[in-house]
Amino acid sequence: MVFEIIHTTRYKYENGASFCHNLATLKPKNGPGQELLEYNLNISPTPNEFSERVDFFGNTIARFSIQQYHEELEVTAKSKVYRNYEEQEEVSNLDKCKSVTVKQAKELLKGLDDEVLNAKQFLLKSPLISINSEEIEAYAKISFKSKRSLYEASFELMHRIFTDFDFVSGFTSIATPLDEVMKEKKGVCQDFAQIAIACLRSVGLSARYVSGYIETLPPEGKEKLIGTDASHAWFSVYIPTFGWVDFDPTNNQVPKNQHIVVAHGRDYLDVPPLKGVTYSSGKTNMEVSVDIRPAKEF
Numbered sequence: 338m339v340f341e342i343i344h345t346t347r348y349k350y351e352n353g354a355s356f357c358h359n360l361a362t363l364k365p366k367n368g369p370g371q372e373l374l375e376y377n378l379n380i381s382p383t384p385n386e387f388s389e390r391v392d393f394f395g396n397t398i399a400r401f402s403i404q405q406y407h408e409e410l411e412v413t414a415k416s417k418v419y420r421n422y423e424e425q426e427e428v429s430n431l432d433k434c435k436s437v438t439v440k441q442a443k444e445l446l447k448g449l450d451d452e453v454l455n456a457k458q459f460l461l462k463s464p465l466i467s468i469n470s471e472e473i474e475a476y477a478k479i480s481f482k483s484k485r486s487l488y489e490a491s492f493e494l495m496h497r498i499f500t501d502f503d504f505v506s507g508f509t510s511i512a513t514p515l516d517e518v519m520k521e522k523k524g525v526c527q528d529f530a531q532i533a534i535a536c537l538r539s540v541g542l543s544a545r546y547v548s549g550y551i552e553t554l555p556p557e558g559k560e561k562l563i564g565t566d567a568s569h570a571w572f573s574v575y576i577p578t579f580g581w582v583d584f585d586p587t588n589n590q591v592p593k594n595q596h597i598v599v600a601h602g603r604d605y606l607d608v609p610p611l612k613g614v615t616y617s618s619g620k621t622n623m624e625v626s627v628d629i630r631p632a633k634e635f
Contacts, residue, residue: 338594339632340372342420342550343623344568346611348410351619357403359613362548362600363414364397372596382407386476395607396600412611417632434579439490440483443541445577456575459543463603464585465515466531468538469567474523487542491574492535492591498529499589502515509595511605518521526570526587530536533586535573543575547583547602548608550579552595552629566629568610573601 365373368381369497380387384401392398399427403410446453446460459614480497505523515535518524524532530546537544551569555561571585571592583592600608615621 338420339400340420340552340597340629342418342597342630343379343413344416344550344610345411345413345627347412347624348615349407349622349624350410350615350617351621352617353406353408354403354410354617355406356409357410358613359401359412359611359615361399361401361412361414361611362396362608363399363412363610364599365416365418365549366396366598366600368598370420371424372419373416377415379411379413379415381409381411394607396602396603399545407523410459410615414489418597420594420597434489434576434582437487438483439481439485439487439540439542442487442575442577446541446543446575448577452579456543456577457465457572457605458622459545459575460538460541461603462538464606465604466538467515468533470519470535470539472514472516473532473535474539476519477540481537481540481542482489487574487576488582491537491582494533495584495586496589498533498586502529502586504529504587517591525560529586530570530572531604533584537572537574544614545575545581546604546608547571547573547598547601548605548610549595549599550627550629551588551592552597566627567625568627570605571596581607600617 350626363378364376367373378399380401382403385400385404388400390398431524470494480493502522502524504525507516509525509528510522515531518532533545534546548570550566553566562622571583575584585592602608
């Protein structure tokens, strides 16, 4: 499938802003089963400085500064992405993937080859994810038994989070500790992804945060509405000798064609769509609109 994506973020400053400096992580990645066909980033007002680089995790980061008075800032990323889940190597080697046990994975993670060394960084705690929570570790151990398939244990963890937690928009913020999310069993996709990652790391396994988009389908017979999609997040588990496998606890499914990957990181703080500093006073109103739909032509 080919998807067209329009992601718009608009800031309105009550008393205007004299300066802003931002980092944008909005460019979808190329990888197995996903190819970026077109990408364009529009920023208004026009930045005085703009540059683009690839960060430590292989994500494309745009850096821009606006050094003049402005009352609004609008950032729109337009992308066209080809997705074919069946082309991913993971599909053809699923039996190999499922054969690696939790115990075997931990032993193989002691290796020193480049792929394993890269995966080891996702064993450690990160700014938003601690690995010393007794409650989270106990929750993880229900699924991650030594002789069990790591894939099957991760799949069960995904299903348990989907079942045990309620999706409640606005209940949490970036600053909400995972222990509170765990206690209240409420949150949004970012929280559920980070709970899963914390669970895996707490038992000595590598897991990373995935940011991206998911196409939401309208009810049968209804036209799809513009702006009904949103940025999405899920988690990915490293299975030694095989590779990374994604799981979406918000929707209780292994991501396929409707999931579009933008970036990978240790947690949300590595990959927010926009972050920066603004010199302003008064209130700031932010509006975000994301629209994803099949491309009309390919």
